[in-house]
Every structure is written in C-alpha cells, then in structure tokens.
Amino acid sequence: MRKVSLTARLTAYFVLSSVAVLLGLGLVLASAMEAHFAEEDFAALSQDMTIVRHTVESTDAARLPTQLGEFVAMRPHLDLEVRRVDGAALYRSAGFDTHGQDIRPDTRTNWSVDGTVYRGWRENASTLGGTTPVTITLVMNTFIHTHFLHAYQRTLAVYIAIAALLTGLFGWWSARRGTLPLRSIAAKAREVTASNLHGRMPVDGIPGEVADLAHTLNGMLDRLKRDFDRLSAFSTDLAHEMRTPITNLMTNTEVVLGKPRAEEVYREALVSNVEELQRMSRMVSDMLYLAKVENELTLPTREKVDLAGEVSALFDFYDAVAEDEQVALSVHGAATIDGDRLMIRRALGNLLSNAIRHTPEGGHIDVSLERLGDSVAVHVDNDGAPIPDAILPHVFERFTRLDHEGRRPGQDNAGLGLAITRAIAVAHGGDIFVARHGERTRFTLSLPAA
Ligand SMILES: Nc1ncnc2c1ncn2[C@@H]1O[C@H](COP(=O)(O)OP(=O)(O)O)[C@@H](O)[C@H]1O
Numbered sequence: 001m002r003k004v005s006l007t008a009r010l011t012a013y014f015v016l017s018s019v020a021v022l023l024g025l026g027l028v029l030a031s032a033m034e035a036h037f038a039e040e041d042f043a044a045l046s047q048d049m050t051i052v053r054h055t056v057e058s059t060d061a062a063r064l065p066t067q068l069g070e071f072v073a074m075r076p077h078l079d080l081e082v083r084r085v086d087g088a089a090l091y092r093s094a095g096f097d098t099h100g101q102d103i104r105p106d107t108r109t110n111w112s113v114d115g116t117v118y119r120g121w122r123e124n125a126s127t128l129g130g131t132t133p134v135t136i137t138l139v140m141n142t143f144i145h146t147h148f149l150h151a152y153q154r155t156l157a158v159y160i161a162i163a164a165l166l167t168g169l170f171g172w173w174s175a176r177r178g179t180l181p182l183r184s185i186a187a188k189a190r191e192v193t194a195s196n197l198h199g200r201m202p203v204d205g206i207p208g209e210v211a212d213l214a215h216t217l218n219g220m221l222d223r224l225k226r227d228f229d230r231l232s233a234f235s236t237d238l239a240h241e242m243r244t245p246i247t248n249l250m251t252n253t254e255v256v257l258g259k260p261r262a263e264e265v266y267r268e269a270l271v272s273n274v275e276e277l278q279r280m281s282r283m284v285s286d287m288l289y290l291a292k293v294e295n296e297l298t299l300p301t302r303e304k305v306d307l308a309g310e311v312s313a314l315f316d317f318y319d320a321v322a323e324d325e326q327v328a329l330s331v332h333g334a335a336t337i338d339g340d341r342l343m344i345r346r347a348l349g350n351l352l353s354n355a356i357r358h359t360p361e362g363g364h365i366d367v368s369l370e371r372l373g374d375s376v377a378v379h380v381d382n383d384g385a386p387i388p389d390a391i392l393p394h395v396f397e398r399f400t401r402l403d404h405e406g407r408r409p410g411q412d413n414a415g416l417g418l419a420i421t422r423a424i425a426v427a428h429g430g431d432i433f434v435a436r437h438g439e440r441t442r443f444t445l446s447l448p449a450a
C-alpha cells in the first residue's frame with residue numbers, strides 16, 4: 001500500500017468534515033425554508049380563495065368572468081378555474097393547468113413539472129342565490145421561490161468550496177505544526193550513532209503524546225549508552241590487562257633467544273612462559289564467564305541449593321591448603337535457596353579462597369548462614385589485615401586487587417573473583433557487602449530465600 005503522509009491525511013479529514021458539516025447545515029436550512037414557503041403559500045392561497053368565493057357568491061353570472069379576470073390579472077403567479085359541478089367551466093384563466101393532478105377539495109396539493117413546483121387548492125361553493133354548485137380551483141406557480149432556492153444553492157456551493165479550501169489550508173498548516181516535534185525527533189534520531197549516544201530527544205515544549213515517545217526513546221538511549229559504555233570499558237580493561245603479560249612474555253623470550261644458551265635455560269624459560277600463559281588463559285576465561293553472568297537474563301538452571309552442604313563440600317576441597325596454612329575452617333547454621341548450584345559454588349569458592357589467602361597462620365575462618373526475613377545471609381569472616389581504604393569502595397569491580405600485607409607471595413590473581421561473585425549474587429536477585437568487624441573482615445552474600 002502506498003504510504004499517505006500524516007499531513008495529507010489530516011488535511012483530507014479537515015476538508016471532508018468541513019464539507020460534510022456545511023452540506024448538512026445547508027440541507028437542513030433548505031428544507032426549513034421550503035417548509036416555511038409552503039406554509040406561506042397555502043396561507044396566501046386560502047386568503048385568495050376567500051376573495052374568489054366571495055366574488056363567486058355575490059356576483060351575477062354576466063359580470064363574473066370580468067371580475068375574476070381582473071382578480072387574476074393582479075396575481076401573475078396564480079391561475080383560477082370556476083367550474084360547475086356538472087362540468088362546464090364558468091371561468092378559466094389563460095394559463096390554468098393542473099397537469100392532470102387530482103386536486104381534492106380542502107387538501108393541500110403540491111406537484112412539480114420540469115423543476116417548477118405548483119401548489120393547488122380547491123373548494124366547493126355555489127353561485128349567487130345558491131342556484132349552481134361550483135368547484136373553485138386555484139393553482140399557484142412557485143417559480144419565484146424556486147428561483148430563490150436555486151440562487152441559495154449556488155451561493156451555498158461556492159461558500160462550501162471556499163470553506164473547504166480554507167479549512168484544507170488550515171488543516172495542512174496545523175498538521176505541519178503539530179508534527180513538527182515528530183520531525184525534530186526524527187532529525188535527532190538520525191544523528192544517533194554508536195559513537196554518539198549522548199544526544200537526547202527534545203522534551204521541552206512538546207505536546208504530551210509526543211513527549212511520551214521522546215521520553216521512551218531517551219530511556220532507550222540511556223540503556224544503550226550504559227550497555228555500550230560497559231562493553232567498551234570491558235574491551236579496554238581486557239586489552240589493558242593483557243598488554244603487560246604479553247610484553248613480559250615477549251621480552252623474556254627475546255632475551256633468551258638473544259644468544260645461544262644451555263638447554264637448561266631454554267627449559268626454564270618455556271616453563272615460565274607456560275605459567276604466564278596459563279595465568280592469561282585463566283583470566284580470559286574468567287572475563288568471559290563474568291561477561292556471560294552479567295549479560296544473561298535468566299539463570300542456566302534453578303534448583304534447591306542447601307548452602308551448608310555446599311560450604312562443607314568446599315571445605316573438603318580447600319582442606320589441604322587450609323591445613324598447610326594452619327587456618328581453621330568452620331560453618332554454622334543452615335539455609336536453602338533457589339539457584340544455580342555451580343554458580344553458587346563458584347561464588348562461595350571465591351569468598352573462601354580470598355579468606356584463606358588473607359588469613360594469617362593460625363587464624364580462623366567462620367562461615368555462618370542466617371535467615372533474615374525473605375533473604376538468606378552468608379557471612380564469611382576471616383582474621384587478618386583490613387582491606388585498605390584505597391581499594392575498599394572498588395573491591396567488587398573487576399581488576400581491583402592489591403598486594404598488601406597478609407597476601408602470600410607468588411599468588412597473583414587477576415582481581416576478577418569478587419566481580420564474578422557479585423555478578424552471581426545479582427543474577428540471583430541478591431547482593432554482596434563487605435564490612436570490618438573488630439579484627440575480622442566479613443563478606444556477606446545476601447540471596448533470596450527459597
Ligand atoms: N578476605 C579478604 N581480606 C582482605 N582483603 C581481601 C579479602 N578478599 C578480597 N580482598 C581484597 O580484594 C581484592 C579483590 O579480590 P578478588 O576480586 O577476589 O581478586 P583477587 O583474589 O584476584 O585478587 C583482593 O586483591 C584483595 O586485595
């Protein structure tokens with residue numbers, strides 16, 4: 001289907017509705033006028049009839065035609081016939097013609113011939129002295145009214161044409177004006193590109209219906225911008241984090257290749273390269289996992305997860321390390337949530353590995369499970385130095401990590417653990433917090449209870 005512009009449509013509606021309204025009004029007026037004319041005409045006919053009857057009843061037969069002739073002569077629109085009931089006409093004006101119409105006594109009769117309307121009125125009477133019963137018939141030619149009505153119709157047609165033109169112009173103008181905000185929005189929208197998500201649709205001084213659209217589009221742009229910023233921050237971070245290890249790898253390798261060396265040296269270099277590559281590979285898969293958790297709208301699976309059971313399983317896993325470090329592990333309480341078991345295990349594992357890494361020899365790690373209203377809190381408390389104020393507000397952001405006291409050497413993590421843990425909490429409809437309780441650090445994972 002061809003697209004008709006909004007302006008053209010509105011203009012057409014304006015023209016059509018004004019023509020319809022004016023035409024209707026004109027027709028109503030015309031029919032009122034016609035009814036009014038008919039009323040007046042029959043009133044005049046009845047008056048004339050009274051005169052004619054009086055003349056017929058009071059004039060002798062010899063003078064009657066002259067008298068009636070004079071009467072008709074003064075009324076060019078009127079014709080008259082006086083006829084005996086038994087047939088012969090006593091008087092008939094020259095133009096008298098009923099066009100074969102059956103005019104019954106005392107009944108308003110209208111007919112039209114070639115667009116001219118005639119009105120007839122007939123009464124019974126009798127001649128002077130009551131000797132002869134007669135029928136008097138008056139026929140009125142309404143040519144004057146018809147003429148007037150035709151002139152009225154012509155005027156009306158011209159008026160409607162002019163009015164249609166004017167309302168069309170007005171409709172076009174107001175439609176153009178009305179759609180101006182839409183066109184300014186379209187113009188703004190054309191300026192939006194991936195690198196220019198800053199522009200916003202104009203919302204001031206714009207009619208409500210369009211302002212809604214503008215607000216909706218602005219909301220969409222906000223979301224797009226946020227997602228786009230996140231995406232570009234993500235790739236920037238990734239590139240930034242990869243640059244140093246790649247440079248190190250390259251330099252080390254070039255140094256080793258710089259001159260012939262003993263086989264032992266090559267082996268050592270390769271081993272250190274593999275370690276570095278493994279670290280990078282881990283970081284890349286953590287980044288991918290984080291991106292997946294942050295962008296997925298639903299959990300991969302959803303089942304009842306017994307948190308105490310998961311913590312115990314993790315304790316089994318970390319037992320050897322904890323024993324090495326002489327760190328004691330304990331869990332209190334019980335709680336169940338609805339969630340993805342693997343994700344929950346990964347979140348708890350990240351908190352536990354951090355705790356173990358930051359707890360000094362002989363320290364304690366306590367996990368406690370607590371139900372608070374319709375959510376479950378998992379506290380992971382560990383002894384050890386506090387998180388420095390410099391990084392505290394950012395601990396849950398990716399790549400936030402610090403070599404501070406209490407951290408064991410040789411373990412260089414990427415700083416993605418807490419970011420992943422928070423993303424998992426958020427994906428479950430929960431959140432994560434950190435606080436300092438006396439000499440202990442407490443991470444609290446809050447999740448909706450099952
Ligand atoms: N239990 C804790 N005690 C003290 N500092 C912690 C603890 N957990 C995390 N941190 C600090 O938060 C930083 C970010 O943690 P995380 O995101 O797991 O990264 P990573 O473990 O790779 O360093 C760590 O580098 C550390 O400085």
Ligand SMILES: [Mg+2]
Nearest residue numbers: 354413417418
């Ligand atoms: Mg960690």
